[in-house]
Amino acid sequence: MSEPTKKTAKNLAFDAAQGIFVWLDKRLHLTDLWEHTAGHHIPRSSASWFYVFGSATLLCLILQIVTGSLLAFAYVPSGAEAYTTLEYLTYEQPVGWFLRAMHYWGSNFMVAIMFLHMTQVFLFGAYKYPREITWISGCILMVCTLGMAFTGQVLRFDEDAYWGLGIGAAIMGRVPLIGENLVHLMLGGPIIASETLSRFFSLHVFIIPGTILALVALHLRMVLTKGINEYPEPGRLVDRNTYDKEYEEILKKDGMPFAPHGIWKDLVAAAFVLVAILACAAIFGPKGPTGPPYPTEIDTVPRPDFFFMWIFAVAALMPEYMESFLLLTGGPIILLILFALPFINNTGEKSWRRRPIAVLTVIFVYLALGLLTYLGFTSPWSPEMTAWTADPTEQSRVLDRTPLELQGLVVLQNKQCRNCHAIDGVGGKRGPDLADVGTRLTKDQMIRQVIQGGGNMPAYGKNLSPYEVEALVSYMVTLRPENQPPARDSTWPAIPPKENVSTKEAGPHAGHLEKTADPQS
Amino acid sequence: MKRSLLFLGFCAVLTGCDWMPGKPDEKVDKWRPPTAITDFHELYRENCQGCHGDGKLVAGAISLDNPTYLAVVPEATLRKVIAEGIPGTLMPPFSQAKGGMLTEEQVDIIVKGLLAWRQPLPAGTSLPPYSAPPGDATRGEALYKAYTDAIAKAGGEKMLGDGFYTNPAFLGLVTDQYLRTLIIAGRPELGIPDYRKVIPGRPLSDEDISDIVAWLISKRENEFGQPLSPDSVNTQIP
Numbered sequence: 001m002s003e004p005t006k007k008t009a010k011n012l013a014f015d016a017a018q019g020i021f022v023w024l025d026k027r028l029h030l031t032d033l034w035e036h037t038a039g040h041h042i043p044r045s046s047a048s049w050f051y052v053f054g055s056a057t058l059l060c061l062i063l064q065i066v067t068g069s070l071l072a073f074a075y076v077p078s079g080a081e082a083y084t085t086l087e088y089l090t091y092e093q094p095v096g097w098f099l100r101a102m103h104y105w106g107s108n109f110m111v112a113i114m115f116l117h118m119t120q121v122f123l124f125g126a127y128k129y130p131r132e133i134t135w136i137s138g139c140i141l142m143v144c145t146l147g148m149a150f151t152g153q154v155l156r157f158d159e160d161a162y163w164g165l166g167i168g169a170a171i172m173g174r175v176p177l178i179g180e181n182l183v184h185l186m187l188g189g190p191i192i193a194s195e196t197l198s199r200f201f202s203l204h205v206f207i208i209p210g211t212i213l214a215l216v217a218l219h220l221r222m223v224l225t226k227g228i229n230e231y232p233e234p235g236r237l238v239d240r241n242t243y244d245k246e247y248e249e250i251l252k253k254d255g256m257p258f259a260p261h262g263i264w265k266d267l268v269a270a271a272f273v274l275v276a277i278l279a280c281a282a283i284f285g286p287k288g289p290t291g292p293p294y295p296t297e298i299d300t301v302p303r304p305d306f307f308f309m310w311i312f313a314v315a316a317l318m319p320e321y322m323e324s325f326l327l328l329t330g331g332p333i334i335l336l337i338l339f340a341l342p343f344i345n346n347t348g349e350k351s352w353r354r355r356p357i358a359v360l361t362v363i364f365v366y367l368a369l370g371l372l373t374y375l376g377f378t379s380p381w382s383p384e385m386t387a388w389t390a391d392p393t394e395q396s397r398v399l400d401r402t403p404l405e406l407q408g409l410v411v412l413q414n415k416q417c418r419n420c421h422a423i424d425g426v427g428g429k430r431g432p433d434l435a436d437v438g439t440r441l442t443k444d445q446m447i448r449q450v451i452q453g454g455g456n457m458p459a460y461g462k463n464l465s466p467y468e469v470e471a472l473v474s475y476m477v478t479l480r481p482e483n484q485p486p487a488r489d490s491t492w493p494a495i496p497p498k499e500n501v502s503t504k505e506a507g508p509h510a511g512h513l514e515k516t517a518d519p520q521s
Numbered sequence: 522m523k524r525s526l527l528f529l530g531f532c533a534v535l536t537g538c539d540w541m542p543g544k545p546d547e548k549v550d551k552w553r554p555p556t557a558i559t560d561f562h563e564l565y566r567e568n569c570q571g572c573h574g575d576g577k578l579v580a581g582a583i584s585l586d587n588p589t590y591l592a593v594v595p596e597a598t599l600r601k602v603i604a605e606g607i608p609g610t611l612m613p614p615f616s617q618a619k620g621g622m623l624t625e626e627q628v629d630i631i632v633k634g635l636l637a638w639r640q641p642l643p644a645g646t647s648l649p650p651y652s653a654p655p656g657d658a659t660r661g662e663a664l665y666k667a668y669t670d671a672i673a674k675a676g677g678e679k680m681l682g683d684g685f686y687t688n689p690a691f692l693g694l695v696t697d698q699y700l701r702t703l704i705i706a707g708r709p710e711l712g713i714p715d716y717r718k719v720i721p722g723r724p725l726s727d728e729d730i731s732d733i734v735a736w737l738i739s740k741r742e743n744e745f746g747q748p749l750s751p752d753s754v755n756t757q758i759p
Contacts, residue, residue, distance in 0.1 A: 091547045101543055158552075285543030291552045299555070389571045392578045399579070399711065400679040403703075404691040406711075407611075409581030411694075413571045414611040466744045467693035468611075474683065474690075475581075 038259035040224055043250045045231030047262035050124070052269035053117035054223075059270040060110035061212065063277065064148075067103040068205070075155070077201035079194030082157040086289045101281035107149055109277050111307040114145055119362055122341075125350030126229035128238050132342035134222040137215050139338045144212045149307050151204035157197060162293035163302035165192050167315070174324045192293070227251070228258075232350035240347055299385040309376030310369050316381050380429030383419035387427040394424045397435075401478060408475025411468045415460065423479070431457060438480035442487045446473045556617075556624050561634030564627055568615060576638075579710045582611075583702065589715045590706035591639045593651045600632045610696060649705055649716060649727040652698060656728055661736030664719075664729050668704070671719045677712035689742040701734045 007015075025031050074093060076085045089096035118138065121127055127135035150168070154161045165187070172182040188195030230250055256262070287305070291297055304312050318326055352359055384391070393409060401409070412418060412434075420430035441449065450469055453459035464472070477486060545551070558564055566575070574580035583590060604625070606614035615621035616628055623631075642648070669681055686692070686700065704725070707715035717724040725733075 087551065090545050091551060097543075097545055098541070281543060282541040283543050285541075285545055289552065386567055387571070389569065390567045391571050392575060393571075393580055395578060398581070401711075402680055402683040402688070403686055404683045404688045406581045407691055407694050410572050410611045413581065414613065418571065465693075467690040470690040471694060 034259075037224065038263060039257045041251050041255035042228045042258050042262050043230040043247075044254045044256055044261075046228045047256070047265060048231055049265055049269070050120050050231075051228065051262075052266050053113050053120055055266040056269050056273045057110060057114045057117055058216065059273055060106050060113060060277075061216070063106045063274070064103065064110060065209065067099055067106060068209075070099055071103055072205065077155070077197050079157075079197050082155070082197055083289060083292050086156060086158070090286060090289065097286055098281055100286035101284070102277060103152075104286050105277045105280040105284070107152055108280075108306065109273060111145060111149055113273065114142060118142065119366075121229075123352040123355075123358060123362060124229055124232050125238070125352075125355070127342040127345075128348075128350060129240050129243055129342075129346050131222065131226050131229065132346070134219060134226060135342050136339055137219045137222060139335070141212060141215050141219060142338075143335070144208050144215065146307065147208050148204060148212070149305065151200045151208065153305050153308075154200040155197070155204055156288050157293055158289035159291040159293055159297060159300045160288065160302045160304070162192060162295070163300070164304055164308075165196065167312075171327050174328055192295075229350075232352070234349075234351040234353045236351075237349055238347045301382045303376065303381075306373060306377075310372035312381075313372040313376035313379070316379070317375070383416075383430050384428035385419060387418040387422075388413050388416040391418055391422075391427045394426070396482075397423055397479060401475065404471050405475040405478055408471035408473070411464070411472040412475060415464065415468070415472070417472075420457075434476060434479050436480050436484075438477045438486050439484050440487055441476075442489050443473055443477050444489065445487070446476055555622060556627070558627065559630060561630050561637075564623070564631050565634060568623065569631070572611075574710075579708075583699075583706065583708060584710055585635055586638045587706045587709070588640045588642065589717075590702060591635065592642055593648050593705055594702075595651055596632065596636060598651065599635065600628060603631055604628045607696060607699075610699070611694065646717070647724070649725070649730055651702075651705075653701070653727060653731050655697060655735035655738055656731030658732070658735040658739045661732035661734070664725070664733050665736055668719050668733060672713055675712050675714060680712060686737050687740040689740070692737065692741045693744070697734060697738055700737050701730060704730050704733050 021030075071089065074085055074089050074096065076082060086100075089100055091097070121135065121138065150164075154165055169183045169187055169192070172186055173179045175182055184190065186196075186199070187193070188199045227247055230247065290302075291300055303309065314330075315323070315327065349355055398406070398409065417434075418427040420428040422429055422433045422435075424435045425433065437446070447469060448454075449457065450464065450472060451459060451461035480486060555567075558567070569585060570578075570580070572580055572582040573585045576584070576586045585591075602612060604614065604616035604621075604623075605619050606612045606621075613621065615623045615631075617624060665686075669685060672678075672681060672685075683691070686703070692700075703713070705716045707713045707718075709715060716730060719725050
């Protein structure tokens with residue numbers, strides 16, 4: 001052994017680092033860990049852009065843990081202080097709003113990418129033999145992620161959270177026999193209070209994230225042990241007796257280490273997702289907090305976050321007699337189908353090119369969810385509570401009216417008809433626009449509708465005096481486009497006789513023929 | 522390039538990302554209770570505009586920027602009407618003490634804002650009293666005829682339908698005072714003149730106005746078409 005030659009400082013540093021690594025490796029088996037995880041072999045075909053959604057979801061989870069932990073430094077999970085701390089985070093704490101925005105957009109992206117991941121797995125047949133557990137653990141992860149989304153929405157503890165909880169409790173309360181107990185369990189008492197927030201904080205910060213981390217570990221373990229699904233080729237069928245051997249052959253012939261050959265696409269996708277979340281947070285900011293969670297505050301239009309908007313729309317649209325059945329059985333049925341899928345359809349064709357039913361299912365589900373979500377965002381589920389005092393009326397609907405008709409307009413405002421019925425698009429949208437009601441209903445029909453109600457409209461008979469009804473209806477029959485005839489009772493002639501009688505601008509529109517009143521009398 | 526990006530990132534951290542469009546604006550985005558609104562225009566828009574118009578758009582009830590109305594209505598009456606409403610009519614109470622949504626301070630802001638809309642009337646204008654008991658109904662009939670003639674002449678024939686102010690349903694929904702207010706202030710934006718322009722050459726006197734109101738009251742009926750005695754109508758309403 002000759003004396004070592006002069007070593008440079010760089011070489012010495014390298015040697016030291018290598019020594020430390022070797023020391024650590026002998027104890028932690030880092031090389032072994034690398035080879036069995038990032039270094040594991042995958043089919044070359046799997047290094048595809050279609051396979052990046054799982055890792056992108058994982059990135060979102062990590063981001064949520066980091067931003068959530070930071071938010072927890074300031075957030076106080078108490079009924080009295082949660083709203084205040086959110087206001088503090090949003091308006092006072094430096095960069096607090098950005099942190100909230102990152103957490104909010106991170107959750108949106110996580111849910112969206114998770115569903116893309118599930119769609120890809122479904123279309124590529126990756127749930128089939130031998131990856132059933134991978135799929136099922138993924139389905140449970142989906143439930144947990146939605147659970148995180150719901151509990152996170154509650155922790156915002158604003159009016160949306162309050163009413164969202166109210167709806168959740170109402171659904172729970174419909175469970176036969178144990179409904180009341182479930183509501184008590186969910187809310188921590190009979191009403192939404194501080195105990196409710198504590199429960200949801202515990203769920204959001206400890207229980208569900210812990211479950212998710214355990215399930216992610218299982219999910220990744222299954223990915224590593226059962227391998228990443230090869231890119232499906234039309235005609236290559238899965239057979240339980242031969243698949244394992246075929247997969248080994250693929251890895252032998254055309255396999256490559258995940259890192260670095262496959263991982264770079266995941267890293268690029270992750271970077272893209274990260275930039276997109278940062279951009280959304282910077283451009284659109286956080287959501288809320290909206291108004292405080294006061295049960296007496298009714299001037300509110302609570303809507304859930306986008307991932308639950310379709311459920312919100314379904315609940316609002318379905319007929320009353322179906323509500324309990326669908327709300328209680330819909331979720332379990334969907335979950336049952338998802339869990340049963342790898343057992344119902346365990347072998348055979350994987351490629352979506354030869355699975356038209358799978359493709360049609362995906363198209364149907366996305367169209368339905370998209371449409372329901374759109375309706376959830378845009379449909380006027382609630383009256384416009386301030387329309388009766390705030391919304392003006394287009395001038396052509398006011399001018400050239402008699403004092404009685406003008407008084408009818410005041411009745412329309414005062415009795416809050418406007419909260420549900422717009423005139424020329426201004427006002428509530430729950431009921432039909434009244435701008436052309438004079439062409440659709442006769443005076444008698446209007447009186448009946450106002451007094452008895454019908455459809456979604458309540459009866460106002462007990463809330464209006466006969467004079468108020470008369471004034472209101474006198475005004476409403478004048479609401480029609482210019483030169484368009486009023487609605488006519490089918491028992492009356494289309495063209496009334498002119499002698500001694502005439503149709504007045506308002507009164508006879510209902511089919512009544514009255515003698516023209518002399519204004520001077 | 523690297524240095525520029527680092528510098529930008531450093532600036533972003535230093536400024537707390539304040540320049541980003543997503544940063545919530547406390548003045549705009551932070552929730553405020555409706556009782557915290559102290560801007561007259563916002564209060565008026567949210568609480569009055571639907572029935573009384575906004576000065577440009579007219580509505581069903583009398584315009585609150587009507588110069589004659591603002592000139593004759595006493596401040597205390599205006600405040601009382603806004604705060605307590607007029608029982609038995611379509612004017613609801615707005616004060617929280619009476620079941621409305623506004624604080625006393627907000628009612629005061631609305632009153633002050635409305636009074637700030639007052640405009641000086643032409644020099645020498647003699648204002649009738651805001652409130653007075655009804656007069657002679659027989660004399661009022663002829664005056665009412667002149668009144669409706671003036672409206673027809675001003676192009677307001679369409680408004681004269683349904684019996685105009687004598688319609689029983691209309692009369693059943695308004696107070697005597699509202700009738701008097703309508704005769705005094707008119708609704709010029711709709712073509713109904715105020716008391717100064719009804720009879721050419723002279724304004725209606727206090728007595729004329731009371732007589733017209735008396736005649737209108739005499740036309741009141743119950744919902745079965747039977748005449749009502751003047752005593753049965755609350756004339757004490759402001």
